[in-house]
Amino acid sequence: xxxxxxxxxxxxxxxxxxxxxxxxxxxxxxxxxxxxxxxxxxxxxxxxxxxxxxxx
Numbered sequence: 152x153x154x155x156x157x158x159x160x161x162x163x164x165x166x167x168x169x170x171x172x173x174x175x176x177x178x179x180x181x182x183x184x185x186x187x188x189x190x191x192x193x194x195x196x197x198x199x200x201x202x203x204x205x206x207x
Contacts, residue, residue: 176191181198183205190198197203 176193178189179192179195180187181190181195182188183198183201186205188198188205194203198205
């Protein structure tokens with residue numbers, strides 16, 4: 152893991168953090184028990200295997 156060699160200024164820290172943006176999860180249609188649901192793409196296999204219960 153990278154470790155800073157010296158203290159970063161508050162201005163630089165705030166500027167760097169302001170550039171980070173969270174993105175919404177990509178939703179994918181999945182058919183479980185004959186009903187289609189929209190679930191996050193990274194959880195599709197878990198829903199198909201029944202590891203995560205589908206909300207009705």
